[in-house]
Amino acid sequence: MSLLKPKLSQEVADALANGGAIVALESTIITHGMPYPANLETALSVEAVVRENGAVPATIAVIDGELRVGLERDELENLAQAKGVVKASGRDLAVAMVRGQTAGTTVSATMLLADLAGIEIFATGGVGGVHRGAEQTFDISADLTELGRTRTAVVCAGVKSILDIAKTLEYLETQRVPVIAYGTEDFPAFFTRQSGYKADHRLDMPEEIARAMHLHHQLGTGTGLLIANPIPEEAALTPDFIDGTIADAVREAEERGIGRKELTPFLLARINELSKGESLKANIELVRNNARLAAKMAVAYAALKK
Numbered sequence: 001m002s003l004l005k006p007k008l009s010q011e012v013a014d015a016l017a018n019g020g021a022i023v024a025l026e027s028t029i030i031t032h033g034m035p036y037p038a039n040l041e042t043a044l045s046v047e048a049v050v051r052e053n054g055a056v057p058a059t060i061a062v063i064d065g066e067l068r069v070g071l072e073r074d075e076l077e078n079l080a081q082a083k084g085v086v087k088a089s090g091r092d093l094a095v096a097m098v099r100g101q102t103a104g105t106t107v108s109a110t111m112l113l114a115d116l117a118g119i120e121i122f123a124t125g126g127v128g129g130v131h132r133g134a135e136q137t138f139d140i141s142a143d144l145t146e147l148g149r150t151r152t153a154v155v156c157a158g159v160k161s162i163l164d165i166a167k168t169l170e171y172l173e174t175q176r177v178p179v180i181a182y183g184t185e186d187f188p189a190f191f192t193r194q195s196g197y198k199a200d201h202r203l204d205m206p207e208e209i210a211r212a213m214h215l216h217h218q219l220g221t222g223t224g225l226l227i228a229n230p231i232p233e234e235a236a237l238t239p240d241f242i243d244g245t246i247a248d249a250v251r252e253a254e255e256r257g258i259g260r261k262e263l264t265p266f267l268l269a270r271i272n273e274l275s276k277g278e279s280l281k282a283n284i285e286l287v288r289n290n291a292r293l294a295a296k297m298a299v300a301y302a303a304l305k306k
């Protein structure tokens with residue numbers, strides 16, 4: 001059976017045809033991860049960072065049932081303010097198409113659509129993972145299984161300690177996904193540069209990561225790679241502050257019985273409120289930082305493939 005081709009923006013289509021550097025970007029961060037207008041400002045500024053570093057941004061979403069790779073400015077503006085937008089992981093895409101829905105794509109859906117379009121590098125803030133208490137709830141993000149089956153390199157700032165980081169790393173190991181920390185031995189925890197756990201590997205140059213990606217695919221592994229890029233020192237939050245805030249938000253979610261796909265958006269919004277906007281500022285900086293690294297990797301990767 002032939003695979004679907006998402007609709008490409010002209011800029012993305014041209015870059016693909018010329019073997020140019022492209023960075024995929026997700027849209028759940030816009031629709032469910034940040035409040036308006038910070039979500040729009042972040043989306044635009046992340047695209048600008050990708051361009052400044054020599055690559056073409058491809059923000060991915062579902063708009064009125066159509067799979068889209070590369071959005072125009074007015075489309076980003078609409079998406080950032082749209083009401084009733086669905087949060088789609090890979091498994092939700094077909095139904096969103098049939099129902100003509102508009103959806104923010106999570107890491108798993110964005111990987112899948114990037115892969116269909118032929119884009120191999122993707123920048124985001126944090127990936128989903130194994131939730132705390134998963135031994136009871138089985139709440140494990142589809143992002144992790146997608147990483148085990150789709151050849152996309154995902155640049156993130158690690159995972160938040162709303163998740164069980166040790167179990168998330170175990171699960172990635174089971175899925176045969178290499179976890180490469182950039183410029184550090186430590187696996188970062190999103191708002192902080194250290195999580196208390198080591199990454200599997202350390203590489204110090206974007207070009208080295210691009211080479212590792214290339215070899216990983218040439219080995220026929222068939223899996224993605226997780227690139228963990230610590231938040232810049234000056235934007236990082238203190239572990240005491242953020243751990244306390246996260247613990248409060250997690251407790252509240254338990255008390256209110258919030259789970260499944262509502263859990264991550266609830267925790268993100270609540271942490272932002274409880275931290276009086278501090279977490280949002282850090283979030284914006286780390287996404288920009290990831291876009292910068294991903295663009296540099298994409299430039300090096302495009303040169304390797306020529």
Ligand code: PSU
Binds near residue numbers: 106107125140160264
């Ligand atoms: N973590 C963040 N910000 C986000 C998300 C996660 O710090 O915006 C979003 C991403 O789109 C991710 C999704 O793919 O949440 C994971 O949701 P779940 O835990 O329901 O799989």
